[in-house]
Amino acid sequence: MNLTGRHLIDPNDFTIEELKRVIDLGLEIYRNPSNYASLCKGKILGTLFYEPSTRTRLSFESAMLRMGGSVLGFSDSSTSSVSKGETIADTIRVLDGYADVLVMRHPREGAPKLASEFSSVPVVNGGDGGHQHPTQTLADLITIKNYRGEIANLKVAFCGDLLFGRTVHSLLKTLSRFPNVSFVLISPEQLKIPSHLRDEIILNNNVEIIETQSLEDHISDIDILYMTRIQRERFFNEEEYIKLKDSYILYREKLTKAKDDLLILHPLPRVNEINRDVDADSRAKYFEQAKLGVYARMALMALILGVIE
């Protein structure tokens, strides 16, 4: 297995073995960070954020800096001149001369894929529209691996906006490729997962998918609860937003019936879908998830840069 020079645009770009390699290396770095503090000395990460994303951008930057590398880029295309009528193909053919690995966030689905076709250095998708967010999936997987020991034999619930949430789509697709993982998909009728995604999951993974509107009916039975925000900007009108935004809020009292080793995850930022009283519960791991995401990104970059193995 050699990941040197590889792009990561869609979680399906990597085999299960390759994903495991990234996760395992990430946990190894997490446990012994000082062994890796100079791994990327002389390497430059280029952050091409055509849409602001503080968390994802800074997680990548921290990952590169913690390996002794450095960072350049832009955090908002409106304050850069990349939009001066230039195509993505041209932009990439310039910027791949400035950096050794590129991460791109773009409001348009498919933009990072296009970039990867013109780039002489590895390109990582930092989120494209409602499409994919593969390194959030790596953050999710490394957290599951860290707290559960393996990514297998799990009943995983997703709760909230399952129609538009790219983090949900990326993780669902990916988990469906791991052994014996079943799903409980909890959402309002209007925000169920797209049917093409449901079909793909069933094809990968011949286990039960439950689609339901009730969190309470399933809370006692699940191993992982993945909460998501219902993003205001995804709604077509304000009225619908107000009606649905408070659905599926997790309060600590709802957890009394949950398993002791339940993992509560969230891609963050949260608004109010997880009440603050849940934070003190030892099963709440969403802040650890954000921290572990840095290590998953370190492992990913080290491997595609070819500075390890």
Added chain:
Amino acid sequence: MNLTGRHLIDPNDFTIEELKRVIDLGLEIYRNPSNYASLCKGKILGTLFYEPSTRTRLSFESAMLRMGGSVLGFSDSSTSSVSKGETIADTIRVLDGYADVLVMRHPREGAPKLASEFSSVPVVNGGDGGHQHPTQTLADLITIKNYRGEIANLKVAFCGDLLFGRTVHSLLKTLSRFPNVSFVLISPEQLKIPSHLRDEIILNNNVEIIETQSLEDHISDIDILYMTRIQRERFFNEEEYIKLKDSYILYREKLTKAKDDLLILHPLPRVNEINRDVDADSRAKYFEQAKLGVYARMALMALILGVIE
């Protein structure tokens, strides 16, 4: 005395001895910078600027880079996604995983204090509303120490906007804790210091405070003249701004009666409150003050990161 892991939100958070430790280390680094060029290797400063501030932000960045560390962050919350309905508490619990020390500027008073309560890494207040700006105070103190030898036995005049200026408030409070420092407070009637601050100073420091509207009456008698800008954005209406903005402008000719070792300071940027002909006067030290501020911030970060002593 151990400053490792400490936050600096208000200048009162540090004892006089602790402030002196920061200042003395800052001057030591200033005199022998090459001894400290790798002190923060592997350390990351996170700059969380919810409001633009080029000088303060770049001074911190320079300080960290000059010690061999690195920097990530955002310089304007509008081009970051930190405002997507997320609380400061949540933001900090993510970002403290990305950096080893955080500096926060925020338009809302108290925001850095709140951040420090949730952060696992030291938080430095980079200015919060009209409240405090403790590292500007460090820049002021290091300059006084550098040119006067000690911070004691001084008559210090503050001139300009004493009501809204957070740099004035932070420095006044802090100087009032040093031995035998008295004050001449020169401002229009409407821009006198807040009464609670006057009370606090008198409590700390049982010496005379003179409140006056005249700079000329006192110019011959003072050791330090701290000029401040009357910020347009602090005024309630344009008319009042225009009427007052030209008050208390310092021209070189006004300095003929001043002491030879007077120190003229200013937190910068200036607009016209110090006329350009003053720049050539050897008593004008405001640009040196900005430069020395970098060394004060180096010392502060080295101490709270625990990489020294």
Added chain:
Amino acid sequence: MNLTGRHLIDPNDFTIEELKRVIDLGLEIYRNPSNYASLCKGKILGTLFYEPSTRTRLSFESAMLRMGGSVLGFSDSSTSSVSKGETIADTIRVLDGYADVLVMRHPREGAPKLASEFSSVPVVNGGDGGHQHPTQTLADLITIKNYRGEIANLKVAFCGDLLFGRTVHSLLKTLSRFPNVSFVLISPEQLKIPSHLRDEIILNNNVEIIETQSLEDHISDIDILYMTRIQRERFFNEEEYIKLKDSYILYREKLTKAKDDLLILHPLPRVNEINRDVDADSRAKYFEQAKLGVYARMALMALILGVIE
């Protein structure tokens, strides 16, 4: 020859010998980058971009990072506070304490020159209005040197907007100082080079200048074809923009009559003035030009910082 501490505001600031020194060192670094990977350890580049420019800014940043130095600055004055009524002179007298070399882009012509007069560290002009862009000229020269072996005995065509294009003006002025370089200036009547520039070139270089509206008449005869974008923002009205923007588009079929060793250059970004089918032609070197520009900037900074020779 010693470039330590020198500013580069106008290409004429450097003699031909000095320009050659920069170019030659740039090519040496390009060929043996690992020999120079720590050359600027401990040095800080300050990027003062009062106007967004992703390519130029990131090229400088990459150059500094690839020599082991670090970078601070701002990429857009609207998200910085540098505009709070402060003069450039004051800003520079603060920022020259934060960095070891400064690059400034400014919408106002002459601003970098003014900055250099107040700075205690070297200042490089990163583009000022329609005036000069000397490091683009370095990128152009290093590309010519790399592919032609020497900068001499060349017939160079410039095509497009020759009136407003600062990259054209800087390169024209500079090439006119090299031995036996003649020019073919291809533009619409309204966008011919300014007459003062034509006079300067003729004075430098006693060879023929052809001014023409036809690219086709000269394509078979030239050694270098420097294409430029006709920038929308340079036009006085939309109608004129639409009428002229499609003039002088280069298609691959137009190249059939061109020399085999023609160099096609472009400062980028392009809009449609070079058709995409040209990219596959081995004579198209504009992406290599952008990449080589990083090495020219590395050499420039190493020399003015005095870390080499």
